Every structure is written in structure tokens, then in C-alpha cells.
Amino acid sequence: MVLGIVLAGCATFPDQGPRDWRDKLEGAGELGGPPSVQEPPPPGGENGQRDGRPPQSGGQQAPSGCEDPDPQVVATCLEPVGAVAVLPDGKAALVAERTTGRVLRVQRGVPPQLVTTVPVDAAGGGGLTGLVLSPSYAEDQLVYAYASTAEDNRVVRIARGEPPKPVLTGIPRGPRNNGGALGTDVDGTLLVATGNAGEPAPPPGSLNGKLLRIDTLGRPAVGNPDPASPILSSGLQAPQGICTDRSTENTWVTDRAATQDVLHRVAPGPLPAPAWTWPDRPGVAGCMAQPGLVVIAQTGGASIFVLRPAETGAFTGDPETLLAGVYGRLSAATLAPDGLLWLGTVNKQDGKPVSSDDRVIRIQPPSGGGESRA
Template sequence: MRRALAAAALGVLLAGCAEFPDSGPREWRDKVEGSGELGGPPLVPTPNPPSPQQPPQSAPGPSGAPQPPSGCVDPDPQVVATCLNPVGAIAVLPDSVTALVAERATGRVLQVRRGVAPVLVTTVPTDTSGGGGLTGLVLSPSYVEDQLLYAYVTTPTDNRVVRIAAGEPPKPVLTGIPRGATNNMGALSVDVDGSLLVATGDAGRPADPASLAGKVLRIDTLGRPARGNPDPASPVLSSGVRAPGGICTDPATTMTWVTDRTATQDVLHLLVPGPLPAPAWTWPDRPGVAGCMAQPGVVTIAQVNAASLFVLRPSDNGAFTGAPETILRGTYGRLWAAALAPDGLLWLGTVNKDGGNPVPADDRVIRIQPPSGGGESRA
């Protein structure tokens, strides 16, 4: 009897004190060359209040409609963070309930989590002219080991990719991407092999094969051309981009998509090596395509001007099937950043303070069930 009581007490103690957030299968990755050389992981406080993996629907007000935000308090349970500056990019951490958010104009990178005040991680010096600023942010392919971040940023002299670690100024990884009077924005993603994908604006200049502007670059984490590029000595994977808003890869099919805005229409490209072919989808009404998310059978695109999400369903060969959907129209305003969390939820960032009609809680970060997840999305 004593042994049974002691075993029961030990079980209660272990259940109350231990959490295993990293349990379950994971993909093995070799450690990235040079990882950890910048002084170790960012020492950012990580609060641990429980948070549901699938947010419930917004709490209704007396009339049955969602309650409006009041100040920096937003009763919508799908809103993770409020009172930010326009959000340029989001990178979701492995726990799926915490994210790093880049503010385009301020250069701030903030750690956000629902119910907890945002925590400043670092500030990246930036220049917002010509549509530039801090417009790309991804976790290192080996983030669990090295805790490094990569950002796409406009400076007074160029556009560049930088690496971020705690207690260190941003370190250049790839510099000399031309900047100009317009189209300085860029986007970042991680390819299925762990290389970095960098979509660069054309800086308002005619296409130049020798320039890094208006391209999709593929580099390793030290800024060197990735293996498998068309020219082994060049970081250029594809050409023909003008003003990219987002780049996203479906890890199952390995198809990569790039949103872009031309002089006459918005477009979605299926990424291929070399010059990009005709767009896979076009929007003559120019809704302002921005960040994107790709999963098997679905590509979701944030739209700034249309203040909505646009959903397309590609087949395995990249052709689209069925009718497209438009969801979240006007629910949160102008949507820009989009990122898929490890748990399958979609994170979005708004830019209502930049040309929109902001509510008191703007700008905001939202976490929703994506269209392909089987749950209900707010239309």
C-alpha cells in the first residue's frame, strides 16, 4: 500500500511539473555551417500561459456581431497582438503559439503571444523609401539549434539579407541588391532543402540579367549560391519579378509560389529556374497581392487593397481546379504578412495604419484556421 501511494504521488508531481513541447516525430537536419557563431540564441522571455491550438470564433456582442476593439484590447480570440505598426513579415516559432513580427517602417522585431505584451527582440536599421523597409523575416533552417533569424531589409545604400542573433547588430549575409525610387520590397522563405529563397524587387529599373534586382535568389545561410542553381556561381534562381509581396513553398509538393505586382495587373507565379513563364494566375483588378501560404491542394494569398484572403486550389501539376474563394473580406482590413505555423494554423498581419482605416487596436496579428484545415474560417 505504501508503495502504491508513493507511486501515485510521484505521478501527480511529474504531471504537474513537466511539459514536453518537443515530443513527437521531427525531421532530422544537419547543423548549418557557421550556426551559433554570433553569440547564441536570443535571450527573450518566453511566457507559458496555455493557449488553444485552434482559436474559437470571435465573442459576439449584444447584437450578435463580433465585439469591436476598444483601445489596444481586442475581444476577438483570433487576434494575437494589437497596437503594432504595419506588419511587414511574420515568422512563427516551433511552439506554434509564439511568433516574431517585423514592423516594416520601424524595423522592430517583436515576439508576440496571445495574452502577453509584445517583447522587443531587436531593431533593424531600415529605410522605407520606395516601398522598402523590413519586409522579410524567416527562422533559420536550423532554428531549434542556432536560434537565428534572417531578414530582408532596405538600407540607404542597398537592399540586403541580414542575420539576427541576440546581443549583436544585424550581420550582412547578402548585400548589394539594388535599391531605387520604387519597388524596394522583398520577401523571404526557406526552400525544402534548407536554402533561403529571396524574392527581390526590380528597384524600378528595366530588367538587367547581371543585376540581383527583380529576381528570385537561392542562397545558403552564409549568402553563397545554393547548390542546384542554374549557374553554380550565381545566387539567381529565377528572373522576371517586379514588386514581390510574398514567396511560399508547399513542403509536400515542393512547389514554390511568388506573388507579384506588375504595371498592369497582379500575378501569381509558379517558381521555375530561369526566366519566369506566364503567370499561373492574374488579377486585372489589382487587389494588392502580398504574403502567401502553400499547403497540399491550397494556396492562400493576403490582399492589401481588397482587404481579404484569396484562396486557390492547385493540382499536383500546378494547374488550378475548382472556383477560387475570397474570405475574411473586410474582417480585419488590409492584410499583408502571412505565415504557416507548425500546427497548421495561418498567421496574418495587417497594414491598416498604412493607407487603410485603422481601428484603435491596429495594427494586429491574427491566427486562424486556414481553408484547407477542415475548420471553419470567418468569411
Template sequence: MGGRVRRAAAAALLGLLLAGCATFPDEGPRQWREQLQGMGELGGPPVVPDPPTPPPAAPPGGQAGQSGQAPPPPTGCTDPDPQVVATCLGPVGAIAVLPDSVTALVAERTTGRILRVRRGVEPELVTTVPVDATGGGGLTGLVLSPSYIEDQLLYAYVTTPQDNRVVRIAPREGPKPVLAGIPRGTTNNAGALAVDVDGSLLVATGDAGNPQPPGLAGKLLRINTLGRPSSGNPVPGSPVLSTGLHSPGGICIDPVTTATWVTDRAGTQDVLHLVVPGPLPPPAWTWPDRPGVAGCMAQPGLIAVAQTGAASLFVLRPNERGVFTGTPETLLTGTYGRLSAAAPAPDGLLWLGTVNKAGGQPVPSDDRVIRIQPPAGGGQSRA
């Protein structure tokens, strides 16, 4: 009898463990739509698993450590905060997290350096991309190839003395242009990159300081990895997916609903757009106080936006129709200073970069890369 009871208890425990594992259907070709359907939800704060390698898992965002107490202040480049992955960097322009979830490639905006970072390990220089950082430009976008595990390729958005462009970076090779000739100007040269669910590159370009931006400026482009227009764009043969951007800070894609969001500094206000083909409709969210929206992360029931000027992380919760519900949250206010780049990791954690050396109040270990557990998603409809 005792043996049967123990076997039944073990089976029940195994069932509970299996029920907690999420599965995701294979993604097919992207179907652009204004209505969001089938959005799931996170059932509560996920338990951060122990990583398979020595670097410790990050505690929940907004907490200073597992005990909830503030860690000691940094000394030089040594930062005891368990959420800090890398220190003493230049202002961070972009982050791309590698498939192991504990290593990332970090782009410094003004130097053009790309470094491999991992907690407890000295940053390793991968390559340096020549950039012109005037007018807010430099190295501001970085993504892994859609087939990175096989080809080890990177794509970056950079400003040169002549233009803004997308370049491809292969191991032990210099950058090669993929899409050049994007207009540059005295301001608003920064751009952002993301990989669409069908493997296309999404490229958000600034308006180069022109209220009527010419050519590919002020647009959201959708191209293949060779720089050619992707099929399904509004105008066949054109790389333009959407128009109406000014100074984009980040692109984020919900991996379940495939909804795409882009942050933008639109002059009189900061905005968050839900991307649709053609001219962008009125923003889904606005910030009249202009907190300096930058990189973002999207997952079911959650959008987290890094804010540079406000030195915080702003959290919105869209429901399954893309309508925001509940009260927005502002997290990490002043904890790490001016937040810029944001990137999701395969394990669901959120990586952030700072730009405190560019207009902030840097501590000895700035600029830094941080790895946190995002807040739980939501997305329930209101009655």
C-alpha cells in the same frame, strides 16, 4: 463478454484516432520541376487542437468567433476578437512563427522593430534593425534559420539608404549582412524571404523601379545561410534562380509537393507565379483589378494570398498538376482591413498581419496580428 466488447470498442476508437494523424516523409534535396506530382489533399476542415499553453486555438478563417457572432469592437489596444494575437503594432512587414505554433516574431516595416508576440502577453521587443522605408522598402522579409532550434538565428530582408540586403540576426547581437548590394531605387524596394526544403534561403527582390532591373534586382535568389549561391541554380556560382519579378509580396512553399509560389505586383496586373528555374513563365494566376497581393501560404490543394488593397484573403485550389480547379474564394473581406504578411505555423494555422496604419482605416487596436484556421484544401482533378 461485456469486458471483451468494451476492449474491442476501445481498440476501434484508438485505431480511428491513429488513422487521423498525418505523417510526412523526410524531405530530400529539392528537385525542380514544372509538373507537380504526388500532391495530397486535406480531407476536410481540420479540428483545431487545444494548445498546450493558455492561448486559445483560433476558430476557422472567415468566422468572427466560435459562436459565429462578431465580437465586441476593440477598446484601445484591447481586442476581444479571439483570432487577434497582438495589437497596436506598426504596419506589419513580415511574420515568422516559432516552433511552438503559438508564438511568432513580427517585423514592423517602417520602424525595423522585431517583436515576439503571443496572445494574452504584451509584445516583447527582440531587436530593432536600422531601415530606410522609402520607396516601399523597410523591413519586409523575416524567416527563422533552417536550424533555428539549435542556433536561434533570424534572417531579414531590409532596405538601407544604400541598398537592399539580407541580414542575419543572432540573439543579443546587431544585424550582420549576409547578401548586400541588391539595387534599391525610388520604388519597388520591398522583398520577401522563405526557406527552401533543402535549407537554402529564397530571396525575392523588387526591380527598384527599373523595367530592366540590373544585378540582383527583380530576381528570385537562392543562397545558403552564408550568402553564397546554392548548388543546383541554373548558372553555377550565381545566386539567381529565376528572373522576371517586379514588386514581390510573398513566397510560399507547399511542404508536401515542394512547389514554390511567389506573388508579384506586375504593374498592369497582380500575378501569382509557380517558380521554375530561369525566366519565369506566364503567371499561373492573374488579377487584372490589382487587389494588392502580398504574403501567401501554400499546402496541399490550397494557396491563400493576403490582399492589401482588397482587404481580404484570396483562396485558390491547385490540383496535383498545379492546375487551379473550382471557384476561388474571397474570405475575411473587410474583417481586419488591409492584410499584408502571411505565414504558416507548424500546427497548420495561418498567421496574418495588417497594414491599416499605412493607407487604411485603422481601428483602435491596429495594426494587428491574426491567427486563423485556413479553409480546407482540395486539388481533385476534373474529369
């Protein structure tokens, strides 16, 4: 059994001070690449966030109602997006609305279709914040979701034509940091990142503020540090996304820590020092990973942040900020089977929504990196 989590320590990087990043435009790709942003629109709103309006250069039309002329926009007029799980064909995806608990099937040119509604209590940053296909989706057609209820935070299983069923319950909830994220590792086990529910230092055996590793029935996965416990790692505060590079088997978790936003390279036990930090707290959210590339959606920063790790986890080259201000506040990010990057917005949540918000977007990701330079 190969444990799809790195067992070595995490590389750390000293604070290099503020840097002036420039947007780098990538190749066209299937959908024309990221929009051609010559100069990002001026900042507006709190925390310098941009609104969701695409730049008008190049003749780009503004949305009209729920009609959005941007060919990279897959779905419109949603409630704030908590998570996205792309279906195997790469053309459609399941979308979780954080505050309503609705799970919708979306595809460009097709009206969103309601799959199910998960009962949620969205107070304290909770709601429907995680969504992932079953590791054996081709056979069982199951989907797993991370949801907050009035009593706890939990993982539920969604099957066609059935109400959501609990898989792992009793994850503590509190006045804040109730959200969580879901992913899978290379062994096909479920990864569950849980918020600390407002406890700065949760007890070691509690399920809040942890990265859990479970099978599809909610039992501790084989290979965990304690075979009787679902806990793989500890030390999270308000995790937003989990992503695994299937090639290198590195798993990454984004977290909004007490004094800064961070990216962790996962290791069993207490999480080591972050692999990357953002002292300016841009609101890191969902992430995607593939060989030589980690992309992090940013909510307050209204952009994506691009890092290029080597197999060791060390980063090579300079990071990049892309899509600044183009779609507004970004939340979900996930890699589709065909290699495209899917994003979700939360402009109705403390942003400046356009008429077609909130939206799901599908774009060509930036190019990957390579090995660390000597």
C-alpha cells in the same frame, strides 16, 4: 539533393472575366475558424478597401484601445506589419514592422517583446519586408530578414543578443519597388525575392527583380542554374511573398507586376507566364501553401484569396475570397507548424485603423483541395 522548386513549365489560365465570389465559411478548428461573415461591410476608402472593423453581428465587441476582444487576434497596436515568422511551438511569432525596423516577439496575452531593431530606410516601398526562421532554427536560433537601407537592399542575420549582421548586400535599390520577401525551400536553403528597384528590365546579372537562392552564409546555393550566381529566376517587379508546399515542393511567389497582380509558380530561369492573374490589382501580399491550398493575403482587397492546386500546379474548383473587410488591409501571411494561418495588417498604412491596429491574427485556414478533375 532535391531542388525544392518545380522544374516544369507553369500552367496558365485565360482571363475568364469578372466572377462574383461568395465567402465560404470553414469548420471551426482550434480557434473557431474564420469569423462568421454573413455579409461583408460596405466598401469604403480608395480602391474599395474596407476598414479594419470586425462585423458587429453576433455580439462581437469593438476594440477598446489596444484591447481587442477577438480571440483570433494575437497582438495589437503594432506599426504596419511587414512579415511574420511563427516560432516552432506555434504559440508565438516574430513580427517585422516595415517602417520602424523593429522585430518583436508576440504571443496572445503577453505584451510584445522587442527582439532587435534593424536599421531601415522605408522609402520606395522598402523597409523591413521579409522575415524567416533559419532552416536549422532548433539548433542555431537564427532569424533572417530582408531590409532596405539608404545604400542598398540586403539580407541580414539576427542572433539573440547581437546586432543584425549582413549576409547578402548590394541588392540595388531605387525610387520604388525596394521591398522583398524571404522563404525557404525543401532543401533548407534561403529564397530571396527582390524588387526591380524601379528598373523595368534589370540587367540579367543584377540582383534586383530576381528570385535568389542562397545558403545561410549568403553564397549561391547548390543546384542553381549558374553555380557561381545566387539567381534562380528572373522577371519580378514588386514581389510580396514566397511560400513553399513541403509536400509537392511547389514554390509560389506573389508579385505586383506592371499591369496586374500575379502569382508565379517558380521555375529556374526567366519566370514563365503567371499561374494566376488579378487584372483588378487587389494588392496581393504574403502567401502560405500546403497540400491542395494556396492562400494569398490582399492589401487593397482587405481579404484572403484561396486557390486549390494539384501536385501539377493546375488549379481545381473555384477560388474563394474570405475575411473580406473583417481585419482590413492584410499584408503578411504564413503557415505555422501546427497548421494555422497567421496574418498581419497594414491598416495604419493608407487604411482606416481601429484602436487596436495594426494587428497579428491567427486563424484556422480553409480546407485544402485535391487532384485536378479530368
